[in-house]
Amino acid sequence: MKYRRILLKLSGEALMGDKSYGIDPVRLQQYSDEIKTIKEMGVEIAIVIGGGNIFRGVQAEKSGIDRVQGDYMGMLATLINAMALQSALEQNGMYTRLMSGIKIESVCEPFIRRRAIRHLEKGRIVIFGAGIGNPYFTTDSTASLRAIEVEAEVVLKGTRVDGVYTADPEKDANATKYDNISFFEVYEKNLNVMDMTAFTLCQENNLPIIVFDMNKVGNLSRIIKGEEIGTLISSN
Numbered sequence: 150m151k152y153r154r155i156l157l158k159l160s161g162e163a164l165m166g167d168k169s170y171g172i173d174p175v176r177l178q179q180y181s182d183e184i185k186t187i188k189e190m191g192v193e194i195a196i197v198i199g200g201g202n203i204f205r206g207v208q209a210e211k212s213g214i215d216r217v218q219g220d221y222m223g224m225l226a227t228l229i230n231a232m233a234l235q236s237a238l239e240q241n242g243m244y245t246r247l248m249s250g251i252k253i254e255s256v257c258e259p260f261i262r263r264r265a266i267r268h269l270e271k272g273r274i275v276i277f278g279a280g281i282g283n284p285y286f287t288t289d290s291t292a293s294l295r296a297i298e299v300e301a302e303v304v305l306k307g308t309r310v311d312g313v314y315t316a317d318p319e320k321d322a323n324a325t326k327y328d329n330i331s332f333f334e335v336y337e338k339n340l341n342v343m344d345m346t347a348f349t350l351c352q353e354n355n356l357p358i359i360v361f362d363m364n365k366v367g368n369l370s371r372i373i374k375g376e377e378i379g380t381l382i383s384s385n
């Protein structure tokens with residue numbers, strides 16, 4: 150096993166599956182199965198899930214909703230996904246805790262770093278909902294920050310594409326994939342991995358990121374076993 154403690158970032162959009170909005174139960178079950186496989190390998194798992202399938206702050210501005218208000222709406226959207234994921238994981242026999250960046254105590258615990266680490270040590274899967282609890286941030290920043298805080302060894306960014314490309318592979322047929330790339334090169338070439346806040350946090354704290362296709366069955370466990378899947382972004 151290459152990694153002992155990981156932070157898995159799942160986008161809200163990925164949860165939609167083939168739908169145009171909301172949560173696809175088939176996709177949710179698939180993710181739950183993938184996570185169970187690595188749980189059984191003994192990995193300590195923290196998860197951050199996005200909210201893009203339900204609501205995004207930037208979207209709010211277009212409909213005349215104040216940006217900050219919209220960001221809080223986005224945070225609540227991530228919490229809805231986090232609750233769905235928690236439920237799916239528990240039905241699949243895993244122990245979980247949901248910790249929120251904003252206080253919503255009837256639903257879940259607030260984020261307390263030492264408690265989160267304790268949950269992980271006890272083998273519970275910890276899901277961080279509601280982002281970091283501040284507007285103008287994203288769930289990618291949440292993933293970087295929480296990973297550093299709970300001392301995860303890597304951020305596994307599960308997406309729909311299988312890694313970082315020289316250009317957008319959905320638009321440019323000549324785009325090629327990187328297996329390894331340094332933080333510096335990503336920055337220099339202006340490649341789209343995460344938003345800058347999230348990316349810089351990883352770079353400054355020497356926290357590697359692996360971008361991979363979460364929809365390909367078995368990818369997650371292969372990464373844990375040390376296979377080179379997706380693109381590894383690190384200091385080297």
Ligand code: UDP
Pocket residue numbers: 159160161162198199200201202204205206207219220221222223224226227279280281282283284285286287288289291
């Ligand atoms: N958000 C925020 N602060 C945070 C995390 C999220 O304000 O710490 C809001 C922001 O409006 C964002 C939305 O929640 O657009 C949903 O998260 P994100 O867009 O990162 O989800 P994803 O793209 O991963 O589905």
